[in-house]
Amino acid sequence: MKCSDFLKELTDYLDNTMDTQTKAELEEHLQWCHNCYVVCNTTKSTIEIYRDSRLYELPDELRTRIHSAIITKCECHKNDVAANPPATESPAKKATE
Protein backbone atom coordinates (compact mmCIF):
# COMPACT_ATOMS: atom_id res chain seq x y z
CA MET A 1 0.00 0.00 0.00
CA LYS A 2 1.26 3.48 -0.92
CA CYS A 3 0.86 6.56 1.30
CA SER A 4 -1.57 8.10 -1.23
CA ASP A 5 -3.77 4.97 -0.96
CA PHE A 6 -3.66 5.26 2.81
CA LEU A 7 -4.77 8.91 2.67
CA LYS A 8 -7.74 8.06 0.43
CA GLU A 9 -8.98 5.65 3.09
CA LEU A 10 -8.19 7.89 6.06
CA THR A 11 -11.73 9.22 6.59
CA ASP A 12 -13.29 5.73 6.60
CA TYR A 13 -10.48 4.51 8.86
CA LEU A 14 -11.00 7.30 11.41
CA ASP A 15 -14.77 6.78 11.30
CA ASN A 16 -14.30 3.02 11.59
CA THR A 17 -16.54 2.40 8.59
CA MET A 18 -14.52 -0.11 6.60
CA ASP A 19 -14.24 -3.84 6.18
CA THR A 20 -11.80 -5.74 8.41
CA GLN A 21 -9.53 -6.69 5.48
CA THR A 22 -8.93 -3.05 4.42
CA LYS A 23 -8.55 -2.00 8.06
CA ALA A 24 -5.87 -4.66 8.59
CA GLU A 25 -3.99 -3.46 5.48
CA LEU A 26 -4.06 0.14 6.72
CA GLU A 27 -2.85 -0.86 10.16
CA GLU A 28 -0.04 -2.87 8.61
CA HIS A 29 0.98 0.29 6.67
CA LEU A 30 0.87 2.33 9.90
CA GLN A 31 3.29 -0.11 11.53
CA TRP A 32 6.18 0.99 9.36
CA CYS A 33 5.17 4.37 7.82
CA HIS A 34 5.93 7.08 10.36
CA ASN A 35 4.56 9.89 8.16
CA CYS A 36 1.14 8.28 7.75
CA TYR A 37 1.16 7.44 11.46
CA VAL A 38 1.70 11.12 12.31
CA VAL A 39 -0.88 12.37 9.78
CA CYS A 40 -3.43 9.86 11.09
CA ASN A 41 -2.89 10.82 14.75
CA THR A 42 -2.86 14.56 14.18
CA THR A 43 -5.99 14.39 11.99
CA LYS A 44 -7.72 12.46 14.75
CA SER A 45 -6.63 15.13 17.25
CA THR A 46 -7.92 17.86 14.91
CA ILE A 47 -11.40 16.32 14.94
CA GLU A 48 -11.36 15.82 18.72
CA ILE A 49 -10.16 19.35 19.44
CA TYR A 50 -12.93 20.89 17.31
CA ARG A 51 -15.55 18.54 18.73
CA ASP A 52 -14.61 19.43 22.32
CA SER A 53 -13.94 23.13 21.74
CA ARG A 54 -17.41 24.53 22.52
CA LEU A 55 -16.74 27.04 19.76
CA TYR A 56 -19.68 29.37 19.05
CA GLU A 57 -21.78 28.66 22.12
CA LEU A 58 -25.09 30.50 22.24
CA PRO A 59 -25.03 32.85 25.28
CA ASP A 60 -28.14 32.66 27.52
CA GLU A 61 -29.08 36.31 27.05
CA LEU A 62 -28.94 36.06 23.27
CA ARG A 63 -30.80 32.76 23.41
CA THR A 64 -33.69 34.34 25.32
CA ARG A 65 -33.84 37.22 22.84
CA ILE A 66 -33.81 34.89 19.82
CA HIS A 67 -36.52 32.66 21.36
CA SER A 68 -38.86 35.51 21.99
CA ALA A 69 -38.33 36.87 18.43
CA ILE A 70 -39.01 33.44 16.89
CA ILE A 71 -42.15 32.83 18.92
CA THR A 72 -43.51 36.31 18.20
CA LYS A 73 -42.99 35.77 14.45
CA CYS A 74 -44.59 32.31 14.61
CA GLU A 75 -47.62 33.74 16.43
CA CYS A 76 -47.95 36.46 13.77
CA HIS A 77 -47.83 33.81 11.07
CA LYS A 78 -50.44 31.72 12.88
CA ASN A 79 -52.75 34.73 13.22
CA ASP A 80 -52.23 35.65 9.54
CA VAL A 81 -53.15 32.13 8.45
CA ALA A 82 -56.20 32.15 10.76
CA ALA A 83 -57.33 35.51 9.33
CA ASN A 84 -56.64 34.52 5.70
CA PRO A 85 -56.97 30.74 5.42
CA PRO A 86 -55.74 29.13 2.18
CA ALA A 87 -58.47 29.13 -0.48
CA THR A 88 -58.88 25.33 -0.52
CA GLU A 89 -59.68 25.25 3.18
CA SER A 90 -61.99 28.24 3.17
CA PRO A 91 -65.31 27.49 4.94
CA ALA A 92 -67.06 29.76 2.45
CA LYS A 93 -65.70 27.73 -0.45
CA LYS A 94 -66.63 24.47 1.26
CA ALA A 95 -70.16 25.75 1.76
CA THR A 96 -70.57 26.33 -1.97
CA GLU A 97 -69.33 22.83 -2.87
Added chain:
Amino acid sequence: MEAIENNVVEPPSEETLLVEAARAGDIKAFESLVRRYDRNVFRIAQHITQNREDAEDVVQDAFLKAYQNLGQFQGQSKFYTWLVRIAVNEALMRLRRRRPERMVSIDEDVKTEEDSMPREIADWSPNPEQQYTQAELKDILGKTIQGLPPSFRTVFVLRDVEGLSTEETASALELSVPAVKSRLLRARLQLRERLNKYFKRRDGDSRP
Protein backbone atom coordinates in the same frame (compact mmCIF):
# COMPACT_ATOMS: atom_id res chain seq x y z
CA MET B 1 -52.56 -13.14 21.22
CA GLU B 2 -48.91 -13.46 20.31
CA ALA B 3 -49.62 -12.52 16.70
CA ILE B 4 -51.35 -9.35 17.84
CA GLU B 5 -48.37 -8.42 20.02
CA ASN B 6 -45.98 -8.91 17.10
CA ASN B 7 -47.99 -6.46 15.07
CA VAL B 8 -47.76 -3.70 17.66
CA VAL B 9 -46.53 -0.52 15.97
CA GLU B 10 -43.80 1.44 17.74
CA PRO B 11 -45.28 4.45 19.55
CA PRO B 12 -44.34 7.78 17.95
CA SER B 13 -41.27 9.42 19.47
CA GLU B 14 -41.62 12.47 21.71
CA GLU B 15 -40.19 14.53 18.86
CA THR B 16 -42.74 13.23 16.36
CA LEU B 17 -45.52 14.19 18.79
CA LEU B 18 -44.03 17.68 19.19
CA VAL B 19 -43.81 18.12 15.41
CA GLU B 20 -47.42 16.96 14.96
CA ALA B 21 -48.65 19.28 17.72
CA ALA B 22 -46.70 22.22 16.24
CA ARG B 23 -48.15 21.45 12.81
CA ALA B 24 -51.60 21.62 14.36
CA GLY B 25 -50.77 25.13 15.61
CA ASP B 26 -49.43 24.44 19.11
CA ILE B 27 -46.80 27.16 19.54
CA LYS B 28 -45.64 25.73 22.89
CA ALA B 29 -44.76 22.46 21.15
CA PHE B 30 -42.78 24.36 18.54
CA GLU B 31 -41.01 26.29 21.31
CA SER B 32 -39.84 22.95 22.72
CA LEU B 33 -38.35 22.09 19.32
CA VAL B 34 -36.62 25.50 19.23
CA ARG B 35 -35.16 24.90 22.68
CA ARG B 36 -33.98 21.46 21.63
CA TYR B 37 -32.04 22.57 18.56
CA ASP B 38 -31.31 26.31 18.75
CA ARG B 39 -27.75 25.85 20.02
CA ASN B 40 -26.92 23.45 17.20
CA VAL B 41 -28.42 25.71 14.54
CA PHE B 42 -26.55 28.73 15.93
CA ARG B 43 -23.24 26.83 15.89
CA ILE B 44 -23.77 25.62 12.32
CA ALA B 45 -24.82 29.11 11.19
CA GLN B 46 -21.82 30.80 12.73
CA HIS B 47 -19.42 28.22 11.30
CA ILE B 48 -20.80 28.88 7.82
CA THR B 49 -21.32 32.64 7.94
CA GLN B 50 -18.40 33.44 10.27
CA ASN B 51 -20.46 36.37 11.47
CA ARG B 52 -22.40 36.59 14.71
CA GLU B 53 -25.20 38.88 13.50
CA ASP B 54 -25.78 36.74 10.44
CA ALA B 55 -25.83 33.63 12.63
CA GLU B 56 -28.50 35.22 14.86
CA ASP B 57 -30.63 36.05 11.81
CA VAL B 58 -30.15 32.56 10.40
CA VAL B 59 -31.44 30.97 13.62
CA GLN B 60 -34.55 33.16 13.58
CA ASP B 61 -35.24 32.75 9.87
CA ALA B 62 -34.58 29.00 9.84
CA PHE B 63 -37.00 28.31 12.69
CA LEU B 64 -39.64 30.62 11.24
CA LYS B 65 -39.34 28.93 7.83
CA ALA B 66 -39.54 25.53 9.49
CA TYR B 67 -42.72 26.60 11.31
CA GLN B 68 -44.29 28.02 8.16
CA ASN B 69 -43.49 24.87 6.19
CA LEU B 70 -44.21 22.16 8.78
CA GLY B 71 -47.02 21.03 6.50
CA GLN B 72 -44.41 20.01 3.92
CA PHE B 73 -42.28 18.03 6.35
CA GLN B 74 -42.96 14.44 5.38
CA GLY B 75 -41.33 12.76 8.35
CA GLN B 76 -39.14 10.63 6.07
CA SER B 77 -36.01 12.21 7.50
CA LYS B 78 -35.50 13.35 11.07
CA PHE B 79 -36.91 16.76 11.93
CA TYR B 80 -33.38 17.89 12.87
CA THR B 81 -31.92 16.90 9.46
CA TRP B 82 -34.75 18.79 7.74
CA LEU B 83 -34.14 21.83 9.97
CA VAL B 84 -30.38 21.71 9.29
CA ARG B 85 -31.08 21.75 5.55
CA ILE B 86 -33.15 24.93 5.94
CA ALA B 87 -30.50 26.53 8.19
CA VAL B 88 -27.60 25.71 5.84
CA ASN B 89 -29.47 27.24 2.89
CA GLU B 90 -30.23 30.38 4.90
CA ALA B 91 -26.59 30.64 6.03
CA LEU B 92 -25.20 30.21 2.52
CA MET B 93 -27.64 32.83 1.22
CA ARG B 94 -26.37 35.33 3.80
CA LEU B 95 -22.77 34.49 2.97
CA ARG B 96 -23.47 35.13 -0.73
CA ARG B 97 -25.01 38.50 0.13
CA ARG B 98 -21.98 39.46 2.18
CA ARG B 99 -19.47 38.25 -0.40
CA PRO B 100 -21.14 38.79 -3.76
CA GLU B 101 -17.76 38.81 -5.47
CA ARG B 102 -17.05 35.23 -4.49
CA MET B 103 -18.82 32.15 -5.66
CA VAL B 104 -20.40 30.55 -2.59
CA SER B 105 -21.99 27.18 -3.16
CA ILE B 106 -22.22 23.88 -1.41
CA ASP B 107 -21.36 22.31 -4.77
CA GLU B 108 -18.10 24.17 -5.13
CA ASP B 109 -15.12 21.95 -5.53
CA VAL B 110 -12.49 24.62 -5.67
CA LYS B 111 -9.27 22.76 -5.25
CA THR B 112 -7.71 19.59 -6.52
CA GLU B 113 -6.77 16.65 -4.35
CA GLU B 114 -3.18 17.96 -4.35
CA ASP B 115 -4.19 20.88 -2.12
CA SER B 116 -5.11 18.52 0.66
CA MET B 117 -1.95 16.43 0.53
CA PRO B 118 0.01 16.81 3.78
CA ARG B 119 3.00 19.09 3.29
CA GLU B 120 4.31 19.31 6.80
CA ILE B 121 4.62 16.09 8.76
CA ALA B 122 5.21 17.08 12.35
CA ASP B 123 4.14 15.28 15.46
CA TRP B 124 2.08 17.32 17.93
CA SER B 125 2.73 17.85 21.61
CA PRO B 126 0.70 15.65 23.93
CA ASN B 127 -2.63 17.42 24.68
CA PRO B 128 -1.65 20.33 22.40
CA GLU B 129 -4.80 22.30 23.18
CA GLN B 130 -3.66 22.64 26.80
CA GLN B 131 -0.82 24.94 25.76
CA TYR B 132 -3.40 27.67 25.25
CA THR B 133 -6.09 29.34 27.34
CA GLN B 134 -9.71 28.63 26.37
CA ALA B 135 -9.96 32.07 24.76
CA GLU B 136 -6.72 31.64 22.79
CA LEU B 137 -7.77 28.19 21.66
CA LYS B 138 -11.18 29.40 20.45
CA ASP B 139 -9.46 32.19 18.55
CA ILE B 140 -7.05 29.75 16.88
CA LEU B 141 -9.80 27.29 15.96
CA GLY B 142 -12.10 30.04 14.69
CA LYS B 143 -9.41 31.63 12.51
CA THR B 144 -8.31 28.26 11.19
CA ILE B 145 -11.72 27.01 10.10
CA GLN B 146 -12.52 30.41 8.59
CA GLY B 147 -9.81 29.77 5.98
CA LEU B 148 -11.59 26.73 4.55
CA PRO B 149 -13.96 27.03 1.57
CA PRO B 150 -17.60 27.23 2.82
CA SER B 151 -18.50 23.86 1.33
CA PHE B 152 -15.67 22.16 3.24
CA ARG B 153 -16.38 23.80 6.59
CA THR B 154 -20.10 23.07 6.26
CA VAL B 155 -19.46 19.36 5.79
CA PHE B 156 -16.88 19.36 8.61
CA VAL B 157 -19.18 21.08 11.11
CA LEU B 158 -22.17 18.85 10.35
CA ARG B 159 -20.20 15.64 10.37
CA ASP B 160 -17.46 16.17 12.95
CA VAL B 161 -18.77 18.87 15.27
CA GLU B 162 -22.52 18.15 15.25
CA GLY B 163 -22.08 14.42 14.84
CA LEU B 164 -24.50 13.83 11.94
CA SER B 165 -23.85 10.59 10.08
CA THR B 166 -22.39 10.74 6.56
CA GLU B 167 -25.84 9.82 5.17
CA GLU B 168 -27.62 12.51 7.25
CA THR B 169 -25.02 15.09 6.15
CA ALA B 170 -25.56 14.09 2.51
CA SER B 171 -29.33 14.39 2.96
CA ALA B 172 -29.12 17.77 4.71
CA LEU B 173 -26.83 19.19 2.01
CA GLU B 174 -28.44 17.35 -0.91
CA LEU B 175 -25.06 15.92 -1.85
CA SER B 176 -24.06 12.35 -2.67
CA VAL B 177 -22.36 10.25 0.02
CA PRO B 178 -19.06 10.12 -1.99
CA ALA B 179 -19.14 13.94 -2.32
CA VAL B 180 -19.56 14.30 1.46
CA LYS B 181 -16.70 11.88 2.10
CA SER B 182 -14.41 13.66 -0.36
CA ARG B 183 -15.07 17.10 1.17
CA LEU B 184 -14.76 15.74 4.69
CA LEU B 185 -11.35 14.18 4.01
CA ARG B 186 -10.07 17.39 2.47
CA ALA B 187 -11.51 19.56 5.24
CA ARG B 188 -9.93 17.39 7.92
CA LEU B 189 -6.53 17.33 6.18
CA GLN B 190 -6.52 21.07 5.50
CA LEU B 191 -7.44 21.88 9.11
CA ARG B 192 -4.74 19.52 10.36
CA GLU B 193 -2.16 21.21 8.12
CA ARG B 194 -3.16 24.69 9.33
CA LEU B 195 -3.15 23.70 13.00
CA ASN B 196 0.40 22.33 12.72
CA LYS B 197 1.97 25.68 13.39
CA TYR B 198 0.15 26.00 16.73
CA PHE B 199 0.31 22.44 17.98
CA LYS B 200 3.49 20.87 16.66
CA ARG B 201 6.01 19.56 19.13
CA ARG B 202 8.72 22.09 19.99
CA ASP B 203 12.34 21.09 20.52
CA GLY B 204 12.05 21.45 24.28
CA ASP B 205 8.96 19.21 24.60
CA SER B 206 9.52 15.98 26.49
CA ARG B 207 8.53 12.76 24.77
CA PRO B 208 5.37 11.16 26.15
